[in-house]
Amino acid sequence: MNRSRIALLLLVLLMLSGAYYGYKSLQTSTQETTSAPNIVPTPEFVSDSAYAFIAKQVTFGPRVPNSAAQKQCGDWIVNKMKSYGLQVSTQPFVANRYDGKKLGGVNIIASYNPSAAKRILIAAHWDARSMADKDSVRKNEPIDAANDGASGVGVMIELARVLAQTQDKPAVGVDFVFFDLEDHGEPEDYSGEHKPNSWALGSQHWAANLVPANYRPYYGILLDMVGGKGAMFPHEGTSMQYAPGIVRSIWATAADLGYSNLFVDQDAFGISDDHTAVNEIAKIQMIDMIDLRAVNGGFEFGSFHHTHADNLANIDKSTLKAVGQTLLQVLYRE
Numbered sequence: 001m002n003r004s005r006i007a008l009l010l011l012v013l014l015m016l017s018g019a020y021y022g023y024k025s026l027q028t029s030t031q032e033t034t035s036a037p038n039i040v041p042t043p044e045f046v047s048d049s050a051y052a053f054i055a056k057q058v059t060f061g062p063r064v065p066n067s068a069a070q071k072q073c074g075d076w077i078v079n080k081m082k083s084y085g086l087q088v089s090t091q092p093f094v095a096n097r098y099d100g101k102k103l104g105g106v107n108i109i110a111s112y113n114p115s116a117a118k119r120i121l122i123a124a125h126w127d128a129r130s131m132a133d134k135d136s137v138r139k140n141e142p143i144d145a146a147n148d149g150a151s152g153v154g155v156m157i158e159l160a161r162v163l164a165q166t167q168d169k170p171a172v173g174v175d176f177v178f179f180d181l182e183d184h185g186e187p188e189d190y191s192g193e194h195k196p197n198s199w200a201l202g203s204q205h206w207a208a209n210l211v212p213a214n215y216r217p218y219y220g221i222l223l224d225m226v227g228g229k230g231a232m233f234p235h236e237g238t239s240m241q242y243a244p245g246i247v248r249s250i251w252a253t254a255a256d257l258g259y260s261n262l263f264v265d266q267d268a269f270g271i272s273d274d275h276t277a278v279n280e281i282a283k284i285q286m287i288d289m290i291d292l293r294a295v296n297g298g299f300e301f302g303s304f305h306h307t308h309a310d311n312l313a314n315i316d317k318s319t320l321k322a323v324g325q326t327l328l329q330v331l332y333r334e
Contacts, residue, residue, distance in 0.1 A: 037257075040332050042329055042332045043163075044162070044325075045158060045159070045321060046158060047318070047324065048317065051317050052154075054151055054227060054312070057073055057076075058145075060072045062144065062145065063126060063127050063145070064128055065103040065184070069128075070127070074180075077153065077178055078108060086160055086176070087110070087114045088109070088111075089108075089211060090107070090108055091209070093105050095202075097184055097201075098185060103181055105202050105205070107178065109212075110160065110175070110177075111175050112174040112176070113163075118334065119174065119217040120173070121217040122177075123152075123176070123179060123220060123221070123275075124274075125178070125181075125182030126180060127182055127183055127184070127202075128148075129145055129148065129149075129183040129184070131187060132306060132308050133189065134305060135309075138308060143307065143311075144312070146227070146310055146314055147225045147227050147291070148224070152225075154227065155223055155227070155320060155324050156176045159324065162328065170334065175215070180201075180202040181201035182199065182200045182202060182273075185199035188306075200277060202274070203275075206278075207277040207278050207281035219243060220284055220285065221289060221330075222273060224290040227314075227315045227320050229314060229319070230302070231262055231291040232299075233262055233264065233289055233292070234264050234268040234292055234294075235247050236271060237268060237270025238279070238288065239275065242286070246287050250289075250326065251265060253333065259325075262323075266299075268298075269292075273290065
């Protein structure tokens with residue numbers, strides 16, 4: 001074979017090789033583009049800060065109705081949200097407990113970017129259970145409620161701090177609603193006449209008397225027990241009844257961030273919580289991000305629930321981080 005033919009053959013082989021590797025590179029690039037999660041830049045959710053906000057609530061003592069701790073903690077929440085530049089209003093109300101006793105409550109509403117047309121509702125309850133009815137000791141004493149109450153509040157205040165202090169803001173407005181009197185329903189051993197809707201009294205009042213008036217957010221997210229060790233967040237049943245698409249979207253966002261070990265792709269039972277009245281009375285789609293533990297093929301509340309074990313030792317900063325960072329990603333994707 002002469003030199004010219006050899007040179008021509010080498011040229012052809014080189015061209016074919018380049019085409020092959022170019023095709024493989026393009027194929028790989030296309031696969032990576034297709035499979036990469038849609039992560040948008042967000043500020044950092046600081047779990048240490050959220051934990052400090054939880055601890056502060058606990059220092060006031062149990063936030064039960066008609067107590068000094070309730071007044072002190074409510075004032076602190078209002079002042080804290082105002083310090084971050086949010087527009088804050090309160091909604092005092094009186095509700096009847098399951099046994100007819102009148103309880104005084106205060107819902108707190110704090111709006112970030114109040115001029116934005118598209119709005120997201122994020123809520124939690126800020127009261128504490130007035131009895132440890134699932135405990136074996138001191139059953140008639142109120143609990144710290146570090147997770148069942150204070151954790152959601154701590155996450156919300158940290159979100160407000162982050163949104164206020166970051167330069168790159170999300171396009172949406174956010175309304176933080178702190179519901180009072182969520183946790184004063186019938187005790188475990190109650191033998192009196194059953195009263196429907198004895199739980200979530202503050203959200204029932206707010207849903208029937210919306211603040212702001214004619215409020216229509218895009219959707220709502222309820223945070224309930226979002227700071228516990230070993231937390232698990234399945235698809236809560238009432239949320240799947242009223243807003244399944246929102247549940248799946250938020251859980252997919254958590255998975256994109258690597259939190260699918262907490263936000264599990266499983267359906268759980270439905271509960272009556274603050275989102276119930278928001279869905280049924282206010283007709284606002286709202287989901288419940290709530291800790292329900294896998295037990296014997298089903299789900300149950302954690303062993304701390306409505307006991308004195310619901311204290312600061314029960315709080316895990318990694319759980320707070322997963323919840324807070326997921327919520328920021330949700331807001332910045334809107």
